[in-house]
Amino acid sequence: MAAPTVTTDAARATDPAVAKAMKTLTAQWYNAVVAGCGLDPDTFQLAQGAEQIGSTSEELWNTLDALPPGSLTHQWNESRLDLLSAHYGDIVNNLVPERSGDFRRIMADDYPRWMDYLHGDPPPKMPDGGILQLFHDWAQVNMAPDDAQAAYTAWQQVAQGTVPAAVGLWVAAGGQGATKAYDRTIAELEDALRPGAPGKTVVLDSTTTSKSVDHTWASGEVGGVLEFFAGEASEHWDKYTKAVSAAGVRIDAEFERVVSFPAGPLSKASTNPDLEGYKPWFHGPALSLAYKENNYDVWERKAPSWDDEFGPEGVMRYFVTELVVVSGVTVTTTSATTFTEKEREEVRASAAYGFFPFFEGEHEGGWKHQFSFSDSGALTVKSTVDVGVPILLGANVTSVARQFG
Template sequence: MTASTLVRGGEATEAVKTLTAQWYNAVVEGCGLDRNTFQLAQGFIQPGVTSESLWKIFNAIPPVTVTHYWNPAQINNFSSTYGALVSNLVPQDSGEFQQTMGDYYARWQNYLQHSTPPPTIPKPGGILELFNQWQQLNMPPEQGQAAYTAYQQVSQGVVPIAMQKWLAAGGGASGTKAYNATVEDLKRIMSQGGPGKSVHMDSSTTSSDVTNTWAKGEVGGFYEFFVGEASVEWKKYTEKISASKLTIDATFKTIGTFTCGPLAEPSTDPILGQYVPWYHSAAVNLAYQNNNYYVWKHTPPTWDGTFGDKGDLRFFTTSLIVVSGVDTTVSSEASFSEQEQEELTASAQVGVFPFFEAKGSGGWNHKFKFDDSGRMTVSCSVPPGVFVILGAIVTPTKDAFGGGQA
């Protein structure tokens, strides 16, 4: 199901926002999760069948809301933002190098950051050998050799090592940015998953207060109650359901926590060994700890734009909460006419709150019924062995991937 199928005019109705906040609180309570770090997955999100599809979920930077619809194609992603960051740092002890380079320094930086295709890092020799090749083609011999000697002094610093890793992995233009765990690791964790959990939500009693969460009350969302046509009629149904008592009972046969981070070192894993490490925590740490022009260049991205109150890298997804063997029952006290029942039954086959997934997709099965008073009950289930992402553990920069440690 595409994001466009789910969007409803740019933001969720207030009624569904309230239900979403209640569902979030019920999941936190029933599954023993921490509201200081947990973000609820909105919709039916599966990790995919390949490691690369799984990594795309981790690579999406989480918005500051208690709920998130994962869109792997979103512009704001971790790897590209990280690449812009390390490209905008000043190498330590680089003053002599820059002075020796003179006007050629800007040309060298432009070559690293904007070449198409990006430069290939030689093996052996790394970025130092790349520079040596470049200066021989682009600089006067004496000045080039002096610059090469100066660059030798700084090339083993934090920033050059980070740049060397980034470019070796393809830079921002190409190459998969791998993470340090695979789909096989996820399968192993789920096979050893903890005991099942149960969640109960009652719209008449469950709190919708999410101000005491890490997101400080922000509730994102783009859904009506059903994934039906966007119209006044469907909005009426949503409001009718929300105005009456609604209960949700869900059980998860298996629940597991899958932790994953950017690939920083070569791996002996048969899958990970095929990918080039691209992340260097020391560079993020250097940037995080120093909000000044000794470390940051005078061009964007800036410290505030990266780590500040509205910065791009305030939080990272460090773990996923994954469940399997899902059974849910959604019951409403609202009463519907026979015509409304037919319309709602048809809509339920393509998705209903809170998982929004079509019948048959990913193993889901829906059963829809009404009692003699027209009150509805929707039962949805997905079998064991089918993995569903319930949510994520969101961690601030200072605590994630070694990037913010003092």
Template sequence: MSDPGTVLDTVNAKWYNTLAKELNLSVEEFQLCQGDVILPRTTDELWDMMDALPADTVIQYYSPDTLVSLSSQYTSLLSFVQASSVADLNKAMGADNTKSWAAAKSAYFKANPSAFSDSAIVLQTALQNLFQNWSMAELVPNPGSAAQCYTLYRAGFENPIYIAQELQLNLPLGGPAAFNQTYEGVLGDIGVAPSVNFTMESAQASSDISNSWANSSSSTGGTYFYSKSSSSASTDFSQTFASSSFTVAVSYDHFINVAALPLSGESIDADKTTYLPWYYGAALAYAYNNKTAAVWTDLTQWDALFGPEGSMQYVVTSLIIADGTSTITTSSQAFSTAEQTYATAQSNEGYGCWPYYVSNSSDSTTNTSTTFNASSNLVVTTTSALGNPIVVGVLVSSVKDLAQDA
């Protein structure tokens, strides 16, 4: 008997290719999502989903408590890179003045949060003016020293690392890391998005993912048809389903591609709070393209982030969202009485099942119904009423490509 995970990997690959084709998504960017994929109900939670870094597989089982975030890895990156002019400035000012300037800058941030609300250019101008005034007052009685330090300070802004490290101060401790969309805005856009309908025929669908951005179709949550738990019943049922032909009829009342971009331009208001830009893409590109001791204080960290096993090889650039969904999976295989009993019990317990694995619990907006027709063929209907969107997948970009395009 072959490994059930391997069998479902083939099924997953066929489902992945079908969605990419029918939804007009490039396999060079598309990643299918399974698991806890109901669209978050708050902006903070939406941003957390956008902040999640994708695993190196075309199908990711989304579980918020196990994901690595872009904001955390970006913060880690900025702690291991440097702008050389900053060292020259610190040397010219001396330790006491360096600490004094840091305190003055921090106090100004707290007193004037809106001063840095628009862009890196606004930040640069505001900080240069602040430093000039501070240096003339604090570096007396040596005006020459103040002028020298101001020149060095301005030079620092020629390096994107320095700008990024300044903007990073806008990232709230403990989150959330702000992105370019709010929940209310996304919900409004979904409401006017077009509909999509299609049917997958497993016998005709391709399982070839060799041209995709990732060559794996494994899913950490999609090992068995109904659940992640291993048992002889789950193995037998999954084998029966995956080894026979089936159809999946899909209907989305609304379907939309929502850009997921870390906040780097103008500020954004959400939940009566103003969030300031914290991300600077040019710094990420600069750090990626300059694997040198002059830029990195610890070169091993470049490999830890960007190497073959690195934690920051890909980032999410869009969420693929559907609303008013209906998915009817019908197998051509006759299932035994034991298999039918297993499936009915699993469905009644509220376990999610392939292809989404969204739970059918009392607080879920998704409903899964399992039945068997007169020929003992499996028919599973999964629906989510209009106004309860689910995230079908995401689009991803490699950091390498982003670094080349910057």
């Protein structure tokens, strides 16, 4: 049975009380996960839903590359992802190279043509001599000999700077659209999740677990909240969400293996044979320069601007430093809500598509659900997924201000 796309509360909730109840329950689940897994509320961001990392390094890198919002929760839904690599590429290609005044003056009308060539789609193939050799070869074909030599001499001075170094790496790695590697691989994650990795227990009791998240890095902001059931969004399911929330919920989760897996953008050539063929593309000093210098001496007068990337609504305010991954999951969810015989079948049908907090449907991603009702109609669901399926529990994030400010 294929699970439907799980959407946010803005699209699903038909009753403000439902959104409020689910925000409270999500905050409690966040606190329970932080406490049970020994995580840091100053950095941890909870994944909403059972996000599957996949089985390849490129799928792992896509997860690491996702730019997190300023919220305690995040859905790693590919249709809504802003990627660090894409925005980084836009930024470094929009910076003014240091000491570039003489170069621009000598280039005159040839400068825009050089920039169009450098930032073309696809980008030019980087020669062994790097960006300096690339400019030399281009100038020999596209400029008068005397102008080409003068420009090359000026570019020698410019090419030693931070911006050309970053652009050179970016172009050599294929520019926008090419796969951007990180410095850890799926094989390393699988090795970290082998026997010996610690297990953790998480318990949420909606009547006792703290609902306060004001102490966290996102100052209590909980986004993308879902209804309790992932079935069809309607007032019909709102009724069950409110009933479950009002009666109280207990969630007992056992994670056989839990690892925090640090990784970063590939910034230098790696000796890992699994990374052979992937070129470094990230140059931290360039991002630091871009963040620290909000002015037109460093930024070109075109989009994206500093505010687009780093401002109060910018997409590059935070990025992922570690993934928190679990394997071998057993979750028992119990609600004291009483359901009639008819309602039990309706709830069972909806719950088969997934429910809080993982929202994974029956047999999706290896999940299995077992339903039972007490004589009074109280619901218990036991959900399991075997060891060997890495599930993203969340990520540790940091701000660009902290890392590069």
